[in-house]
Amino acid sequence: xxxxxxxxxxxxxxxxxxxxxxxxxxxxxxxxxxxxxxxxxxxxxxxxxxxxxxxxxxxxxxxxxxxxxxxxxxxxxxxxxxxxxxxxxxxxxxxxxxxxxxxxxxxxxxxxxxxxxxxxxxxxxxxxxxxxxxxxxxxxxxxxxxxxxxxxxxxxxxxxxxxxxxxxxxxxxxxxxxxxxxxxxxxxxxxxxxxxxxxxxxxxxxxxxxxxxxxxxxxxxxxxxxxxxxxxxxxxxxxxxxxxxxxxxxxxxxxxxxxxxxxxxxxxxxxxxxxxxxxxxxxxxxxxxxxxxxxxxxxxxxxxxxxxxxxxxxxxxxxxxxxxxxxxxxxxxxxxxxxxxxxxxxxxxxxxxxxxxxxxxxxxxxxxxxxxxxxxxxxxxxxxxxxxxxxxxxxxxxxxxxxxxxxxxxxx
Numbered sequence: 354x355x356x357x358x359x360x361x362x363x364x365x366x367x368x369x370x371x372x373x374x375x376x377x378x379x380x381x382x383x384x385x386x387x388x389x390x391x392x393x394x395x396x397x398x399x400x401x402x403x404x405x406x407x408x409x410x411x412x413x414x415x416x417x418x419x420x421x422x423x424x425x426x427x428x429x430x431x432x433x434x435x436x437x438x439x440x441x442x443x444x445x446x447x448x449x450x451x452x453x454x455x456x457x458x459x460x461x462x463x464x465x466x467x468x469x470x471x472x473x474x475x476x477x478x479x480x481x482x483x484x485x486x487x488x489x490x491x492x493x494x495x496x497x498x499x500x501x502x503x504x505x506x507x508x509x510x511x512x513x514x515x516x517x518x519x520x521x522x523x524x525x526x527x528x529x530x531x532x533x534x535x536x537x538x539x540x541x542x543x544x545x546x547x548x549x550x551x552x553x554x555x556x557x558x559x560x561x562x563x564x565x566x567x568x569x570x571x572x573x574x575x576x577x578x579x580x581x582x583x584x585x586x587x588x589x590x591x592x593x594x595x596x597x598x599x600x601x602x603x604x605x606x607x608x609x610x611x612x613x614x615x616x617x618x619x620x621x622x623x624x625x626x627x628x629x630x631x632x633x634x635x636x637x638x639x640x641x642x643x644x645x646x647x648x649x650x651x652x653x654x655x656x657x658x659x660x661x662x663x664x665x666x667x668x669x670x671x672x673x674x675x676x677x678x679x680x681x682x683x684x685x686x687x688x689x690x691x692x693x694x695x696x697x698x699x700x701x702x703x704x705x706x707x708x709x710x711x712x713x714x715x716x717x718x719x720x721x722x723x724x725x726x727x728x729x730x731x732x733x734x735x736x737x738x739x740x741x742x743x744x745x746x747x748x749x750x751x752x753x754x755x756x757x758x759x760x761x762x763x764x765x
Contacts, residue, residue: 356423356538357628364422365415376415378618382406408606412614416621420558420568423537424550427573428597430605431566431617435533435553436462437610438567442529442551443498445600446582449474452495454488456480456512457731458505461720463531464732479731483512483664485520492524497582502531503540504668504677506706507716507740508733509655511664514671518546527575533557534679534706538631539672548575549596554612556707557678560623560630564616571597630709630745634678637751638743642680644752650689650759652737656680678743679706687736689762690715694739696758699746711744711751 354363367374384403386392395402403409413431421429432438447453453467457479467477476495480487488499499521501512514530521528527548532540536557542550552558554566573593579586584599591598605611635658642656657668658676668676684690694702700711704719714720716734729735743751 359423360419360625360628364418376412376618376621378614379406379411380614381410406614407609407611408601410611410614410617412621413612413617416612416617416624417568419621419624420552420554421570423541424532424570425541425543425572426550426570427593429568429570430597430600431554431568431612432605433567433610433612434565435531435551435555435567436466437608438551438553438569439463439466439531441600441604441608441610442549442569443470443500445596445604446527446585447475447497448584450495451475451497452493453477454480454491454496454499456483456501456505456510458483458508458510458733459500459502459531460506461716461724461732461734463502464724464728483510485513485516488517488520492520492526496524496526498526498529500529500531502533503535503542503671504657504679505733506534506679507681507738509657509662509664509677509679509681510733511657511668511671513667514540514542514545514547518548521548522546522575525578525581534677535672536627536631538628539635539675539677543572543574545671548572554620555705557631557634558624558627558707559620560627560707560709561619562705562708562710564613564619566612566616566620568612569600571600573597631675631678633745634743635675637745637748638678638680638741639676640748641741641743641751641755645680645682645755648756648759650684650763651682652685653683654680655682655733679740680743681733681738681740683735683737684739684759684762685737687715687717690737690739692762693755693758696761697754698757699750699754700741700744706740706742708742709745711746711754712742714740716740 383405394400417429417431478491518528529549530542530547531551533553550570552568588595588598639658645651646654657664700713721729721734
């Protein structure tokens, strides 16, 4: 089954009772069972069934199965947001006194979350660059996971997933990969050795900026050391499902960060056109990056699809001829950045990525406003930097919009 076909038919078909070709929205908090015995059996896991939407829901389950099929995992859990997915995925295996080793170019919200983890005795250490050697330097006997994004946001650094998975496994720890920016259309991290995959479904899966969500997918192949990960010991009877079983029966259930049924419905609809959108988005982003490279008002363009990019080779190896839909530009000063943003006609100035519309933001004054200059520079954020999430508009209109805004920016 090819990818576009899988988006429509993978783990999904018309409803057997009604013939409906879109998943129904089961907007119900709880689900009645015929007998007390059956409710008991469902609670104890003796038979399948739905109890309470915080734990499971038919609409959400349908969405989970579709994402799991696309990524090639053994199971998944849909969460209320991408940040909820990151939180639960890591807390499921990392305890107080233990550490996370992370790429330095991660999303600002995740960096902030890792700062919050310190209040609970969990430390994050950051590799100085995206080489395996930089990760190796900071791994110690307290490290329990390596965490990366397929393409950093907004640093746009690209990590060699296969190389880092080998490093992680040599230390007996899993590799967790945030695949939000690339989606399984560009890369399937499990095929390169990753162990857990995360998405903010609010972005390219949804595609229209109309709902918040996240999802955790378990690859099911990591060989867990129950002495190193003692919290999983009670679930080892589940074999390849041990990580997911522990997640479902503890944190996911008890934290209550579940996806809403209506959001699962909206994400399911968006999912069906994801490949078509990603083709157009990646094409537009590459063309815009090339066009802005030669503009005198732009001092730097960062996009992994440019041959001048430090990560062009590894990006091409992992993603083929598509390099995502985000690029950043530098324009000399914060004042210039604001003038450019305020002069754009089509691009929306807001804090999101992955929309069908072109979006821009000045990261230093918004997402990273509470970070130090040193922290921002580690994450690829500068005072004159603009992040562009390219949309599906006709490229000529996108280019002309940025050209006229750059012209206004250059005027005294």
